[in-house]
Amino acid sequence: MILVIGIGNPLRSDDGVGQAAALEIGRCLPSQDVEILAVHQLTPELVEPISRAERVIFLDADVEHPPGHIEVTPIRPSDEAAGAFTHHVSPAGLLLGAQQLYETSPKGYLISIGASSFDFSETFSPQVQAAFFEYVTTVRQLIED
Amino acid sequence: MSRVITIDPVTRIEGHAKITIQLDDAGQVQDARFHVTQYRGFEKFCEGRPFHEMPSLMARTCGICPVSHLIAGAKACDALLAVRVPSTAVHLRKIMNLAQIAQSHALSFFYLSAPDLLLGMDAEPGQRNVFGMMAANPELTRDGVKLRQTGQKIIELLGGKRIHPNWPVPGGVSSPLTAEKRDQMLAMLPDAITITKRTLEWFVSVLGNFKPEIESFANFPTLFMGIVGKNNTLEHYDGPIRFVDRDRTIVADGLRHADYQDYIAEAVEPHSYLKSPYYRSMGYPDGIYRVGPLARLNLVESCGTPLADAALADFRGVDRGSSFHNHYARLIELLYAWEKIEQLLNDPDILSDHVRAFAAPNNDVGVGISEAPRGTLIHHYEIDRNGLITHANLIIATGHNSLAMNRGVAQVAKRFIKGDQITDGMLNRVEAVIRTYDPCLSCSTHAAGHMAMNVQVVGPDGELLSEVQRG
Numbered sequence: 326m327i328l329v330i331g332i333g334n335p336l337r338s339d340d341g342v343g344q345a346a347a348l349e350i351g352r353c354l355p356s357q358d359v360e361i362l363a364v365h366q367l368t369p370e371l372v373e374p375i376s377r378a379e380r381v382i383f384l385d386a387d388v389e390h391p392p393g394h395i396e397v398t399p400i401r402p403s404d405e406a407a408g409a410f411t412h413h414v415s416p417a418g419l420l421l422g423a424q425q426l427y428e429t430s431p432k433g434y435l436i437s438i439g440a441s442s443f444d445f446s447e448t449f450s451p452q453v454q455a456a457f458f459e460y461v462t463t464v465r466q467l468i469e470d
Numbered sequence: 471m472s473r474v475i476t477i478d479p480v481t482r483i484e485g486h487a488k489i490t491i492q493l494d495d496a497g498q499v500q501d502a503r504f505h506v507t508q509y510r511g512f513e514k515f516c517e518g519r520p521f522h523e524m525p526s527l528m529a530r531t532c533g534i535c536p537v538s539h540l541i542a543g544a545k546a547c548d549a550l551l552a553v554r555v556p557s558t559a560v561h562l563r564k565i566m567n568l569a570q571i572a573q574s575h576a577l578s579f580f581y582l583s584a585p586d587l588l589l590g591m592d593a594e595p596g597q598r599n600v601f602g603m604m605a606a607n608p609e610l611t612r613d614g615v616k617l618r619q620t621g622q623k624i625i626e627l628l629g630g631k632r633i634h635p636n637w638p639v640p641g642g643v644s645s646p647l648t649a650e651k652r653d654q655m656l657a658m659l660p661d662a663i664t665i666t667k668r669t670l671e672w673f674v675s676v677l678g679n680f681k682p683e684i685e686s687f688a689n690f691p692t693l694f695m696g697i698v699g700k701n702n703t704l705e706h707y708d709g710p711i712r713f714v715d716r717d718r719t720i721v722a723d724g725l726r727h728a729d730y731q732d733y734i735a736e737a738v739e740p741h742s743y744l745k746s747p748y749y750r751s752m753g754y755p756d757g758i759y760r761v762g763p764l765a766r767l768n769l770v771e772s773c774g775t776p777l778a779d780a781a782l783a784d785f786r787g788v789d790r791g792s793s794f795h796n797h798y799a800r801l802i803e804l805l806y807a808w809e810k811i812e813q814l815l816n817d818p819d820i821l822s823d824h825v826r827a828f829a830a831p832n833n834d835v836g837v838g839i840s841e842a843p844r845g846t847l848i849h850h851y852e853i854d855r856n857g858l859i860t861h862a863n864l865i866i867a868t869g870h871n872s873l874a875m876n877r878g879v880a881q882v883a884k885r886f887i888k889g890d891q892i893t894d895g896m897l898n899r900v901e902a903v904i905r906t907y908d909p910c911l912s913c914s915t916h917a918a919g920h921m922a923m924n925v926q927v928v929g930p931d932g933e934l935l936s937e938v939q940r941g
Contacts, residue, residue: 369581369600370619404601418601425604426612 327468328378328431330371331363332385339392339440339453342460343384346438349461350468359468367414375419376427380434382467383416387437392452395463400433436464473497475892489900491883502883504875504904506744513862521550521831521853526636528849528864534577535910537570537625538842540638541707542849545838547640549728550853552832558822559642561814564707565655566628566638567840568814571706572662572807573621574843575763575800578908579669580614583797586902587676591683592895610672613665617804620662624811627651642826652815662808663777670781670801680794686885687903688793688878691716693749693759694768695870697841698723703774704766704806706841712769713749713759716791722751727839730848734865739872746872747865758873761845762907763799764790775809778802793878796906831857842867844908868909878903 331347333340344363351361362374367383375381383400390396402421414422420433438460442450449457475491491502512531519527525543529536541563548555555563585598588607596602603611628647629635637643677684698712699705711725711733725733735750735757748757759765768790773779781802788795814820831853838849845867852861882903886896 370615370622373615373619414600421601422604422611425601426608426615 326378327359328374328381329359329361329464329468330367330381330383331361332365332367332383334365336445336447338442338444338446339386339449340443341447342386342438342440342449342453342457345449346384346457346461346464350464353461353465354468367416367419369414369419369422371414371419372422372426375431376423376429378431380432380468381416381420382464383433383435384464385435385437386440386453388440390437390439392439392441392450393456394439395456395460396435396437396439397463397467398435398437400435402430402433434467436460436467475887475897489879489904491879491887491900493887497888499880499883499887502876502880502900503741504872504879506742513864516859516862519859521547521836521851521857521859522640524849524851524859524862525638525640529636531864531866532910535570535574535842535844537566537629537635537638538840538847539849540635541567541570541840542838542842542847544638544640545708545840546836546849546851547838549836549838550831550833550851550857551640551827551829551836553641553827553829555642555827556822556824558646558819559825559827560707561817561820562628562643562647562825563638565811565814566625566635567706568807568811569621569624569628571621571841571843572804572811573618573625574908575804575807576614576617576621578843578905579797579800579804580611580618582908583902583905584610584614586898586905587673587680587797590679591898591902592893595894595898598898610669613669616665617662617669620658621807623658624655627655639826641828644826646823646825647821649821652820656812656815659808659812663805666801666805666808667777670805673798673801674784677788677798682885683899683902684789684792684794686882687899687906688760688874688881689789689791690877690881691791692874693721693752693757694765695749695759695761696766696769696846697839698769699774701774702771704770704772704778704803706766708840711839711846714769718768718790721749727848728835728837730837730839730850730865734848736865739876742872744872745865745869746876747870748873755873758877759870760793760874761867761870762796762843763803764793764796765845766841767799767802773802773806775806775813777809778806781805793874793903793906796908800908842910844868844910845870866910868907871907871909875904875907875909878906 329347329350331344333343335341335344347361347363400416402424403417404421416435423429473493488505492500494500516527525540528539528543531539585603589598589602629637693713695713697705697709699709712723713721715721733750734747737746737754739746748754749759773782834853836851840847848865850863854860882900886899
């Protein structure tokens with residue numbers, strides 16, 4: 326099973342792009358081999374569905390790259406954000422959790438997209454809107470590889 | 471020279487707060503305070519909105535316990551409509567409220583407090599988190615994940631989503647339960663009960679390691695307040711309000727929800743955005759009282775479910791005045807929640823499609839009170855003749871505990887802090903007493919990842935004398 330986790334707040338413009346892309350993938354690929362989760366933030370209980378996956382693809386907005394820029398980053402298990410672990414955790418932390426609690430090691434990827442607007446809005450900035458199709462296509466290619 | 475120690479932010483709680491500790495010339499703790507540093511304003515900006523929007527609007531107060539606000543908000547609207555909610559809808563709301571309490575208790579116990587309980591109050595801060603727990607006790611960590619998941623799944627099955635489901639509505643719930651979903655929920659409960667029993671056994675086995683904390687974690691006489699069910703049983707949805715003292719002697723009983731302002735008054739302290747309610751008859755601050763899991767178990771004679779009652783019998787042997795035992799009470803309530811949900815799901819009428827009563831507003835004031843994970847939650851709405859909100863007042867569980875948390879911080883600081891030798895373990899205990907209450911200061915404004923602790927020792931002239939940073 327491939328697990329796609331879209332992260333963000335759909336009421337805060339570009340922050341919701343991860344959720345929107347995940348839901349779009351769910352519509353494009355209604356397959357039992359692909360499970361879709363749309364979440365506001367990553368929480369520890371996601372460790373369990375992640376532990377059942379062969380591959381996990383995290384989709385999230387990114388403030389470090391130019392708006393619309395798409396980046397695919399492999400994720401390795403890590404506890405680097407351990408001090409902050411309460412009910413919020415990083416993709417790397419979740420992979421570590423799957424390893425430590427369930428002894429599974431799914432491959433992890435973060436596909437991020439540069440974002441510019443985090444205002445109260447249910448629409449994306451023009452740059453993110455323009456790149457959205459390419460973003461979903463990138464996710465599809467990784468799933469179908 | 472007097473000094474001030476500041477713990478800012480307080481970690482592993484819901485929301486944003488800081489603690490200040492005032493030292494005297496001899497380096498002894500003179501006073502300590504818990505400051506809530508965020509402001510929300512929900513009561514004000516809902517003015518002018520149609521009353522039927524209130525449950526959903528108020529649910530946005532919180533990302534951890536939105537269901538609690540939905541329930542209290544829907545009950546306040548029921549009072550505005552003056553309708554009798556169909557019994558199936560009452561049972562369905564109860565199931566959702568209990569699932570909410572269960573998932574929130576699991577978060578509080580396993581994610582926020584268990585690192586201290588498993589690894590010790592003095593453990594290295596970098597290890598005192600869920601990753602440290604994973605390494606030290608993977609089964610306990612898996613159990614926490616499973617229990618929170620179970621509560622969230624039940625909420626999702628009932629309301630369509632885990633966070634902010636708009637299913638409880640004025641007059642009932644928006645859709646009936648299907649047999650398929652009921653069976654899915656019932657299938658999850660045996661595991662949840664087994665895990666909770668196992669966790670309780672573990673917790674009781676380590677209780678002896680925390681004698682100093684039990685003695686000093688907000689361990690003083692106060693009143694306890696909450697809803698009480700029929701035959702003096704545990705209840706989280708509806709029932710009269712009761713106050714008892716530390717000896718569990720009833721101080722006031724059978725109090726009506728609509729009259730809450732007759733027995734609760736609200737004070738405001740200049741150092742915090744958190745209100746400080748008190749029992750009106752005893753004045754301020756003598757009318758200090760506590761709400762939440764410990765309070766609820768102190769109020770009742772039994773839980774009303776077999777496994778929780780067996781656990782309650784053992785619980786009666788512990789020091790009922792110590793807020794440290796909120797942890798113990800939380801686990802008993804978890805057990806109760808699964809058992810009670812099972813009972814309610816097996817009710818022959820639970821699949822009835824009569825789940826909502828309809829009416830136009832018949833009252834201009836509506837008060838809804840229910841038990842949230844952290845304690846009694848009060849929603850009070852007033853409307854004009856068009857059904858628009860003219861006034862709202864919310865007293866959340868954490869507010870009721872404001873006075874007790876402040877006094878608890880001072881008690882722990884005096885017990886553990888010695889001015890010349892500030893260790894991380896000492897400061898962690900000052901935070902940990904707050905965590906026993908599982909305060910929900912505002913779950914919808916989560917900190918952005920790096921919850922550090924900054925301790926500053928400041929001289930009377932404001933000069934920074936020393937600083938400790940962690941996290």
